[in-house]
Amino acid sequence: MIKPRLFRGFRDYPPEEMLFRERLIERVRQVFRRYGFVPLETPAIEYVDVLLGKYGSDGEKLIYRLAYKDGNTLALRYDLTVPLARFYAMNYTRLPLPFRRYQVEKVWRAEHAQMTRGRFREFYQCDVDVVGAPPPIPDAELISLISDALSDIGFNRFIIKVSHRKFLPEFLRYAGIEAPSELDVARVIDKLDKLGKERVILELEKLGLSARQIGKLFDILDISGEPDEVIERLLSLLGEDVSDICGEMRRFFGMVFSFGVPKGRLVFDLSLMRGLDYYTGIVFEAYLPDLPDVGSLAAGGRYDNLVGLFMNRSVPATGTTIGIDRILTAGRRLGIMLKDKNVAKVFFALFDKEFVDYVLSIVSRLRREGVPVELGGKLCSIKENIQTAEKKGYRYLLIAGGDEKRKGVVAVRDLKTREQKALTVSELVKWGKEICG
Amino acid sequence: MIKPRLFRGFRDYPPEEMLFRERLIERVRQVFRRYGFVPLETPAIEYVDVLLGKYGSDGEKLIYRLAYKDGNTLALRYDLTVPLARFYAMNYTRLPLPFRRYQVEKVWRAEHAQMTRGRFREFYQCDVDVVGAPPPIPDAELISLISDALSDIGFNRFIIKVSHRKFLPEFLRYAGIEAPSELDVARVIDKLDKLGKERVILELEKLGLSARQIGKLFDILDISGEPDEVIERLLSLLGEDVSDICGEMRRFFGMVFSFGVPKGRLVFDLSLMRGLDYYTGIVFEAYLPDLPDVGSLAAGGRYDNLVGLFMNRSVPATGTTIGIDRILTAGRRLGIMLKDKNVAKVFFALFDKEFVDYVLSIVSRLRREGVPVELGGKLCSIKENIQTAEKKGYRYLLIAGGDEKRKGVVAVRDLKTREQKALTVSELVKWGKEICG
Numbered sequence: 001m002i003k004p005r006l007f008r009g010f011r012d013y014p015p016e017e018m019l020f021r022e023r024l025i026e027r028v029r030q031v032f033r034r035y036g037f038v039p040l041e042t043p044a045i046e047y048v049d050v051l052l053g054k055y056g057s058d059g060e061k062l063i064y065r066l067a068y069k070d071g072n073t074l075a076l077r078y079d080l081t082v083p084l085a086r087f088y089a090m091n092y093t094r095l096p097l098p099f100r101r102y103q104v105e106k107v108w109r110a111e112h113a114q115m116t117r118g119r120f121r122e123f124y125q126c127d128v129d130v131v132g133a134p135p136p137i138p139d140a141e142l143i144s145l146i147s148d149a150l151s152d153i154g155f156n157r158f159i160i161k162v163s164h165r166k167f168l169p170e171f172l173r174y175a176g177i178e179a180p181s182e183l184d185v186a187r188v189i190d191k192l193d194k195l196g197k198e199r200v201i202l203e204l205e206k207l208g209l210s211a212r213q214i215g216k217l218f219d220i221l222d223i224s225g226e227p228d229e230v231i232e233r234l235l236s237l238l239g240e241d242v243s244d245i246c247g248e249m250r251r252f253f254g255m256v257f258s259f260g261v262p263k264g265r266l267v268f269d270l271s272l273m274r275g276l277d278y279y280t281g282i283v284f285e286a287y288l289p290d291l292p293d294v295g296s297l298a299a300g301g302r303y304d305n306l307v308g309l310f311m312n313r314s315v316p317a318t319g320t321t322i323g324i325d326r327i328l329t330a331g332r333r334l335g336i337m338l339k340d341k342n343v344a345k346v347f348f349a350l351f352d353k354e355f356v357d358y359v360l361s362i363v364s365r366l367r368r369e370g371v372p373v374e375l376g377g378k379l380c381s382i383k384e385n386i387q388t389a390e391k392k393g394y395r396y397l398l399i400a401g402g403d404e405k406r407k408g409v410v411a412v413r414d415l416k417t418r419e420q421k422a423l424t425v426s427e428l429v430k431w432g433k434e435i436c437g
Numbered sequence: 438m439i440k441p442r443l444f445r446g447f448r449d450y451p452p453e454e455m456l457f458r459e460r461l462i463e464r465v466r467q468v469f470r471r472y473g474f475v476p477l478e479t480p481a482i483e484y485v486d487v488l489l490g491k492y493g494s495d496g497e498k499l500i501y502r503l504a505y506k507d508g509n510t511l512a513l514r515y516d517l518t519v520p521l522a523r524f525y526a527m528n529y530t531r532l533p534l535p536f537r538r539y540q541v542e543k544v545w546r547a548e549h550a551q552m553t554r555g556r557f558r559e560f561y562q563c564d565v566d567v568v569g570a571p572p573p574i575p576d577a578e579l580i581s582l583i584s585d586a587l588s589d590i591g592f593n594r595f596i597i598k599v600s601h602r603k604f605l606p607e608f609l610r611y612a613g614i615e616a617p618s619e620l621d622v623a624r625v626i627d628k629l630d631k632l633g634k635e636r637v638i639l640e641l642e643k644l645g646l647s648a649r650q651i652g653k654l655f656d657i658l659d660i661s662g663e664p665d666e667v668i669e670r671l672l673s674l675l676g677e678d679v680s681d682i683c684g685e686m687r688r689f690f691g692m693v694f695s696f697g698v699p700k701g702r703l704v705f706d707l708s709l710m711r712g713l714d715y716y717t718g719i720v721f722e723a724y725l726p727d728l729p730d731v732g733s734l735a736a737g738g739r740y741d742n743l744v745g746l747f748m749n750r751s752v753p754a755t756g757t758t759i760g761i762d763r764i765l766t767a768g769r770r771l772g773i774m775l776k777d778k779n780v781a782k783v784f785f786a787l788f789d790k791e792f793v794d795y796v797l798s799i800v801s802r803l804r805r806e807g808v809p810v811e812l813g814g815k816l817c818s819i820k821e822n823i824q825t826a827e828k829k830g831y832r833y834l835l836i837a838g839g840d841e842k843r844k845g846v847v848a849v850r851d852l853k854t855r856e857q858k859a860l861t862v863s864e865l866v867k868w869g870k871e872i873c874g
Contacts, residue, residue, distance in 0.1 A: 001746065001748070001749060002486055002487055002490045002746055002747055003747075004522075004523040004524075004526035004527045004747040004748075005484065005487070005523075005527070006483065006527075007480070007482060007483065007484060010480035010482060010483075011480065012477065012478070012479050012480070012524050012527075012528075013476075013477065013478040013479075014477060014524075014528070015475035015476055015477055015538060018475070018476035018477060018478055019475060019476060021478075022466075022476055026463075029459075033780040033781075033809050034804040034807065034808070034809045034810070035804060035809070035810075035811075035812075036779065036780060036781035036784075036809055036810055036811030036812065037780070038452035038455070038456060038778075038779060038780055039450075039452055039455035039456060039459055040449065040450065040451065040455060041449070041450040041455055042449050042450075043443065043444070043447035043448065043449070043559050044481065044513075044543060044545070044559060045447060045501070045545065045558075045559065046443070046444065046447075047442065047443075047444060049439055050439055050441065050442070053439045064482070064503055064505065065503065065504040065505075066501055066502065066503060066513075067502040067503060067504040068501065068502075068547070073444075074444060076481075076503075086442075087441075087451075089441035090441045090442070090443075090449075091449075091451070096825055096828035096829045097814065097825070098814035098815075100811065100814075101452060106481060108481070108482065110505070121482075122481060122482065130814060132814065133814025133815050134814075134815055137787065137812070137813075137814060137815060137816075138814055140797075141812060144801065148804070148805070254793075254794070255794075255797055258793065258794040258797035258798055258801075259797050259798070259800070259801045260798065260801045260802075260805075309438065309439055310438065310440075310441040311441075312438060341475075342473065343473060343474070343475055344470075344473035347473075350574065356691075356692065356695065357691070357692075357695040360577075360692055360695035360696050361695055361696070361697065363696070364581065364695075364696045364697045365697075367471040367472060367585070368585070368697075370471065371471070372470050372471045372472070373471070373472070373473055374473025374537065375473065375574070375578060376574075377534070377535035377537075377567060377569065377570025377571075377574055377575055378535075378570050378571055379574075388533055388534070392533045
């Protein structure tokens with residue numbers, strides 16, 4: 001006997017989760033399609049040097065290599081963005097710009113698994129990207145898409161934070177901060193939500209920043225309000241240096257609102273820091289104010305340098321990830337997504353071999369009419385059929401034996417109320433369609 | 438610059454294929470759901486000893502191992518049946534029998550890639566299995582499911598060959614064949630369709646079979662006709678030894694026809710040999726008589742010994758694979774599945790920054806009404822918008838500038854006929870819904 005087991009950090013998606021997940025992914029796909037995006041899939045296995053293009057040494061540790069030939073050639077994909085860039089570079093001559101694709105596939109990361117905190121080594125990414133269009137039209141479109149997707153799924157209250165990657169160097173210059181690196185400061189600022197201002201100030205001091213530098217930095221980070229007000233304040237503090245970025249942000253916000261995204265859903269948050277070595281323009285992140293611990297439900301931004309890794313020219317790009325797993329977690333906690341054990345709502349008993357034909361022909365009729373039915377797997381007593389149906393979580397048991405066949409009916413037993421009624425086959429089809437909604 | 442490239446045997450699924458594939462998979466899933474099957478997903482990465490359970494030394498060569506720790510621990514799944522058995526063994530206490538699941542995921546095999554012949558190292562498997570129910574009810578249900586799925590997809594003429602794994606030893610005994618192994622003889626018989634009888638006889642002679650043995654073997658293999666006639670002939674030739682199997686086959690065929698599968702779709706084919714070391718009962722295979730070279734579109738059978746590898750007791754099981762790739766190939770060749778380049782049917786031009794707001798609000802309205810729209814990625818001339826829309830394969834270009842905004846309309850240009858008409862926004866929504874079907 002082989003001991004059945006899974007490697008740490010990996011999990012099965014059992015039916016009660018998958019039913020849910022399939023519905024969610026299909027709903028998100030429908031939003032992608034409405035926005036005119038087209039699907040792409042790429043191989044799980046690629047050359048290591050292709051996959052590491054973006055991540056360099058960080059990726060080295062997190063990538064699952066294959067023991068193939070020299071053992072250094074192939075690995076499992078780490079995300080869906082690098083494969084998109086590689087795909088675009090290989091096919092650009094036949095892909096009219098902009099290339100707008102969605103991709104919903106699994107990725108693998110050899111991270112420290114924290115399964116209780118929902119951190120796994122294998123997980124879905126659900127990405128949508130626009131390659132080959134400058135800001136801010138596609139960026140604004142992605143915000144509208146995130147807003148539509150989260151509303152469609154059933155979330156009422158969510159916030160999309162927005163900022164621009166190119167602000168940070170200007171902020172640092174304004175505050176007179178040269179060393180330490182931009183990245184170190186950004187990492188600390190990124191913790192503002194989690195740690196609060198006081199602890200962030202302590203950490204900035206640890207990095208060697210003076211009180212005056214920190215003060216000036218917060219003159220900027222503390223700015224909040226309507227996008228237009230924030231832009232005015234930034235222009236008055238930083239002047240010329242940020243006028244291009246501010247112009248882009250102004251056009252961007254105008255478009256987001258023209259798309260009909262409610263004003264209350266957008267926050268211009270200057271402390272939003274995302275993947276500094278990667279993003280090059282507008283960045284964004286959606287979260288639920290009611291469940292801040294779930295983290296971002298969707299996040300992304302502009303990355304104009306990635307595709308160029310694989311081509312002799314630079315190609316602008318922007319995209320977002322929809323966090324399927326976090327959406328599922330949040331949806332369950334808010335009670336907007338309920339667990340189902342079955343697709344079918346009815347279980348058809350098999351108990352008398354004389355009338356198997358009668359049962360099978362009705363099961364077949366129901367299914368052809370679009371009513372899902374589970375048929376009992378073997379001939380057994382009515383009692384045993386009831387037990388199986390109950391264990392499987394079915395509310396209704398259908399029974400058809402000699403009496404029913406003579407009368408041309410089927411008995412429908414409600415396993416909850418224990419009531420039973422007889423329906424003709426056409427009545428049964430109608431009833432079946434009703435209970436399936 | 439990193440050279441963008443793929444490893445041999447791997448491929449991208451570009452949008453024009455994916456659009457198709459997504460529709461096909463969704464349609465097949467709907468059939469699975471109607472039959473009361475529930476979805477499961479399992480990790481791509483599992484322990485090597487778990488994955489090799491079924492395949493032993495054959496699998497050794499074909500499995501992609503990961504370079505992880507000692508390099509011998511983990512590998513990529515090779516199929517979806519072993520993971521199902523492993524999942525069942527780990528969860529059986531909470532899974533009421535029978536457990537009926539479908540799983541549509543990719544698998545990886547380090548085979549010799551023959552890409553021109555459609556043989557890849559990564560491909561989808563689309564499996565549906567019933568664990569924990571004896572023959573022949575679920576076996577018959579699977580035949581009905583295959584028949585419904587292929588009809589729903591649009592195939593009119595297909596044949597499902599059926600046989601039983603336990604016939605072969607009886608046939609060999611009847612023909613007085615002891616050595617060579619069952620497996621060797623089965624491999625030759627399996628080529629009957631491809632090579633024809635004469636060449637198969639030559640190959641059987643090479644295995645050392647006498648003319649008399651071969652003659653007696655063909656007394657059986659030549660039997661054909663209605664299931665009942667075949668069963669009668671078998672009973673008269675082989676007697677008692679096959680009476681149990683023949684009884685099972687008779688009940689099985691009765692049920693298949695009760696499910697409403699047309700008689701002409703079933704062939705009781707005694708030369709059908711499938712995975713001898715694996716199957717234990719009824720086996721089947723669906724193919725298109727008009728496209729025999731495509732191979733089987735669906736295939737499967739009963740395997741009562743697999744789940745037991747992971748448990749202390751034996752658990753009966755039966756299942757089928759739906760061959761998504763072959764169905765796509767066949768569907769295209771028969772013209773029942775057409776390629777689409779886009780989800781959306783309309784491309785909305787962006788050409789005048791004064792009226793971007795007007796355009797965005799209409800795009801948004803169309804999308805919310807369920808009409809997919811691709812929005813131009815940047816402001817550019819009408820001419821350039823037309824070129825982009827044409828390159829992308831769009832039939833209709835929508836235009837809205839100052840004139841249109843004043844009149845509250847949108848210009849719809851048919852890029853094929855070059856006709857243009859003006860529609861109010863509500864007329865546009867109605868028109869959009871119509872062209873999207």
